[in-house]
Amino acid sequence: AELLALPSDYEAFGIVLLEAAAAGLPVVATRVGGVPEAVAEGETGLLVDYGDPEALGAAIASLLSDADAAAALGASGRERVARDFTWASIVGRIEALYAELR
Numbered sequence: 001a002e003l004l005a006l007p008s009d010y011e012a013f014g015i016v017l018l019e020a021a022a023a024g025l026p027v028v029a030t031r032v033g034g035v036p037e038a039v040a041e042g043e044t045g046l047l048v049d050y051g052d053p054e055a056l057g058a059a060i061a062s063l064l065s066d067a068d069a070a071a072a073l074g075a076s077g078r079e080r081v082a083r084d085f086t087w088a089s090i091v092g093r094i095e096a097l098y099a100e101l102r
Contacts, residue, residue: 001025003063003070009050011035018085021045021077026070028059044077 004020006029011017013034020027021038027045029035039045046063048055063070083089 003028003060003074004045005056005060006030006035007048007050007056008032008035014038017045018081021074022081024074024078026063026073026077028056028063030056040076040080043073044080045073 002025004016004025004027006014006017006027008014008030009032011029011033014029017027017029017035017038021044027039029039029045029047030050031041031047032050036047039047041047046059048059063073
């Protein structure tokens with residue numbers, strides 16, 4: 001695969017977005033629900049408005065026609081998952097939140 005396209009009308013979070021990023025794939029997804037939490041726009045993928053097929057097609061075409069940009073987004077996504085979405089980093093954030101609430 002060269003990229004992941006996820007044109008959903010709703011996603012609570014979308015673990016598939018993190019799986020694609022961990023595999024080094026750039027993501028094109030709709031700006032709905034929890035997607036912006038998983039995809040850093042312009043850093044790990046491209047986000048478009050739901051219901052805008054022209055924007056979706058343009059975003060996909062831009063990555064398919066620019067392998068360097070697609071590779072950069074994919075590499076950034078892989079780094080972000082390794083840094084921010086490991087069990088250790090998630091537990092650390094939860095512990096910090098609990099400490100704040102004390």
